[in-house]
Amino acid sequence: MTEARAIVFPQQSVFPQQSPDMRPEDRTGCPWHDVKSMLRDVGLRPTRQRMALGWILFGKGDRHLTAEMLYEEATRAKVPVSLATIYNTLHQFTEAGLLRQVAVDGSKAYFDTNTSTHHHFFVEGEDDLFDIPGADVIIGKSPTPPEGYEVARVDVVVRLRKKG
Ligand SMILES: [Zn+2]
Numbered sequence: 001m002t003e004a005r006a007i008v009f010p011q012q013s014v015f016p017q018q019s020p021d022m023r024p025e026d027r028t029g030c031p032w033h034d035v036k037s038m039l040r041d042v043g044l045r046p047t048r049q050r051m052a053l054g055w056i057l058f059g060k061g062d063r064h065l066t067a068e069m070l071y072e073e074a075t076r077a078k079v080p081v082s083l084a085t086i087y088n089t090l091h092q093f094t095e096a097g098l099l100r101q102v103a104v105d106g107s108k109a110y111f112d113t114n115t116s117t118h119h120h121f122f123v124e125g126e127d128d129l130f131d132i133p134g135a136d137v138i139i140g141k142s143p144t145p146p147e148g149y150e151v152a153r154v155d156v157v158v159r160l161r162k163k164g
Contacts, residue, residue, distance in 0.1 A: 042096035052079040062114040119156035
């Protein structure tokens, strides 16, 4: 009977609950086919546009995209969608906890498919945002929040430029 025990894997239904630290692909095991259940899990109706944008966003592993970048990809993928819809969808996904917004400049927001706690490098001039590996960030003593508040999250964006 040890053989039988050795091939028992946890079923996907073990992970129906949404943990903020769990990425969609961890949750479903297969991002490409599970956008629909991912949307349903967070209470968003799986409309065709949300499905299409969800596939583009979550089908390729961890990504950092601006609304404009997603718009370009959607257009290339022949998904008929306006930039306004892209913005709305990105914000809905963010509110639902599927994406994390990373503000780099006042005008520029990146949307991260990895919603777990991590920090970013940003290459100035190249508009490239990528993860700082591991917990490789030095943050001094956490500031004491004002009375009645707690620290929700610490976002660190380390800005880089080419040496020269
Ligand atoms: Zn990231």
